Amino acid sequence: MIDKTLAQRSAGAVLECEVNGRKIAIETPPARRLLSILRDDLGLTGTKRSCEIGRCGACMVLIDGKPRNSCLTMAYQCSGRSITTIEGLADEERLHPVQECFLEEGGYQCGYCTPGMIVSVKALLDDTPDPTMEQIEEALTGNLCRCTGYGGILRSVARAIERGGEAT
Amino acid sequence: MAMEEKERLRSPSVWLPRDPGEAVRLKEAFGGDAVYVAGSTLLRTQWEAGTAPVPAHLIDLASIPGLDRIEETDDGLVIGSLARLRDCAAHPAAAGKAPLLVSAVKAIAGASVRNQATLGGNVVYRVGDSMPALLALDAELIWHDGRTEETIGAAEWLAGPSARPGILTAIRLPDRESGMTSNRRRWFAFHKVGRREAFVPSLVTVAIAASVAPDGTIADIRIAAGGGQTVPRRLTDAERLLAGRIPDAELLEHVYDAALEQYAPAPDPFAADSYRKRTAANLIAAELWKSLREPDRAGKGDGDASESID
Ligand SMILES: Cc1cc2nc3c(=O)[nH]c(=O)nc-3n(C[C@H](O)[C@H](O)[C@H](O)COP(=O)(O)OP(=O)(O)OC[C@H]3O[C@@H](n4cnc5c(N)ncnc54)[C@H](O)[C@@H]3O)c2cc1C
Ligand code: FES
Ligand code: FES
Numbered sequence A: 001m002i003d004k005t006l007a008q009r010s011a012g013a014v015l016e017c018e019v020n021g022r023k024i025a026i027e028t029p030p031a032r033r034l035l036s037i038l039r040d041d042l043g044l045t046g047t048k049r050s051c052e053i054g055r056c057g058a059c060m061v062l063i064d065g066k067p068r069n070s071c072l073t074m075a076y077q078c079s080g081r082s083i084t085t086i087e088g089l090a091d092e093e094r095l096h097p098v099q100e101c102f103l104e105e106g107g108y109q110c111g112y113c114t115p116g117m118i119v120s121v122k123a124l125l126d127d128t129p130d131p132t133m134e135q136i137e138e139a140l141t142g143n144l145c146r147c148t149g150y151g152g153i154l155r156s157v158a159r160a161i162e163r164g165g166e167a168t
Numbered sequence B: 001m002a003m004e005e006k007e008r009l010r011s012p013s014v015w016l017p018r019d020p021g022e023a024v025r026l027k028e029a030f031g032g033d034a035v036y037v038a039g040s041t042l043l044r045t046q047w048e049a050g051t052a053p054v055p056a057h058l059i060d061l062a063s064i065p066g067l068d069r070i071e072e073t074d075d076g077l078v079i080g081s082l083a084r085l086r087d088c089a090a091h092p093a094a095a096g097k098a099p100l101l102v103s104a105v106k107a108i109a110g111a112s113v114r115n116q117a118t119l120g121g122n123v124v125y126r127v128g129d130s131m132p133a134l135l136a137l138d139a140e141l142i143w144h145d146g147r148t149e150e151t152i153g154a155a156e157w158l159a160g161p162s163a164r165p166g167i168l169t170a171i172r173l174p175d176r177e178s179g180m181t182s183n184r185r186r187w188f189a190f191h192k193v194g195r196r197e198a199f200v201p202s203l204v205t206v207a208i209a210a211s212v213a214p215d216g217t218i219a220d221i222r223i224a225a226g227g228g229q230t231v232p233r234r235l236t237d238a239e240r241l242l243a244g245r246i247p248d249a250e251l252l253e254h255v256y257d258a259a260l261e262q263y264a265p266a267p268d269p270f271a272a273d274s275y276r277k278r279t280a281a282n283l284i285a286a287e288l289w290k291s292l293r294e295p296d297r298a299g300k301g302d303g304d305a306s307e308s309i310d
Helices: A034-041 A097-105 A114-127 A133-139 A151-163 B002-009 B020-033 B041-049 B085-090 B092-097 B099-106 B119-124 B130-136 B154-159 B236-242 B249-262 B273-293
Strands: A014-019 A022-027 A060-063 A066-069 A082-084 B013-015 B034-037 B057-060 B070-073 B076-080 B140-144 B149-153 B167-174 B185-194 B202-212 B218-227 B230-234 B305-308
Touching: A060 A114, A066 A114, A097 A114, A097 A151, A114 A133, A114 A151, B020 B034, B020 B057, B020 B140, B020 B167, B070 B092, B076 B092, B085 B092, B085 B099, B085 B119, B092 B099, B099 B130, B099 B185, B099 B202, B119 B130, B119 B167, B130 B154, B130 B185, B130 B202, B130 B218, B130 B230, B140 B154, B149 B154, B154 B230, B185 B273, B202 B273, B218 B236, B218 B273, B236 B249, B249 B273
Parallel strands: A014 A082, B013 B057, B034 B057
Antiparallel strands: A014 A022, A060 A066, A060 A082, B070 B076, B076 B167, B140 B149, B140 B167, B185 B202, B185 B305, B202 B218, B218 B230
């Protein structure tokens, strides 16, 4: 069997991290997917479940500010990290500017891809406030939309860039 | 969704080794019940598809400090196996020393997957899109068997058995030209063709690295092709035709034929072998043709570029 010094080095049953600015400690198997933790354990159902293999982007969240597919991420990989979901973008008073732009420009139809889309756009604009078309396409390659044909989405992104993260 | 209930019932334990030796000892202790995990992006796909069982134990290589380092050395570039694809693509030393690898890495999956996936995971996959580029760059793989390190050429490793004991710790890109007083130009091209333009599994992936004398003579060239489940390999017949020559239209016809002949794609359910062979040969001939017509083209387009190395 395995020796004791090795045994001390396994991931524990409690995940400690930050979700939308709040420190949490939650009992969970270390290989449980972040997607399940968010939706089923924490009730944060804005993060959507669809392909479950990293191909659609409906489950996109930010981990330490970078977009990540929560369906590909396990609990132990979130230890000590800061996670932001779609629910964490708006403050008490109002929506995040990117959310407002999606509303104003009709950046969605059924809305299923929208939380993931908005999370990816937020990460892009935090990093690159004035992206080129190529950078926008690059940042959104992992987010698929079956409804809009992307026209409304690109319009929303253009508007968000114009506003430069400011509220109107 | 099936994953959902299973997740709670039989979630594997996750081990966090502190160094390569500890990782290998854990694997030796658990044998077939354990797998090494880097970014877990490929493993997750395999678990969901049912092509690999969820094991009882995961050995997390990301917990080993320093394995994700990217370092420029006197004679090349060393990329830790745990370096995220995103960091490989963004690292200034990689852009300077291995623009071909940067092009290849940027063609893997989408940005969010690259924030998590590692170069080592892509290499151990064997059919990953970085592999043709690593073959063209004559990369070396550094493995740790729990006691010592061993360096093995990427081509040699691909020719061997897929299950190798130990862990991959780093990928070394030797600077073949260093120390040489040369006014040769370094030239490279990378192309991945799939069923859509981006974020797609490849049908054909081609990588070329060459050094070219001022008069256009190809001093040294390596061409590699993979795609889909094809284990990438060098197209040595085409390389031999080109070495020491200034390519022209006639030579490129022979190069096309040689590539068509030697590239042997693993079967794909939706694309005929003949189509993929023609695609690979066309891409190679077209890239070489472009390099003749636009010798100074640098870093534009689909990842082909040239630069001086004097
Ligand atoms: C949506 C999606 C799209 C993708 N698109 C592409 C694509 O376009 N091109 C492409 O090439 N791949 C693609 N992949 C596959 C995969 O993401 C990449 O190959 C990735 O680089 C794998 O790295 P990882 O760190 O996630 O590997 P992991 O999944 O952690 O590991 C992969 C395998 O390698 C082993 N392993 C990992 N690191 C080591 C090591 N250091 N030593 C020994 N064994 C090790 C593991 O045991 C496992 O068997 C895609 C995956 C997804 C989910
Ligand atoms: S559900 Fe995660 S990418 Fe589709
Ligand atoms: S709005 Fe329906 S999938 Fe995008």
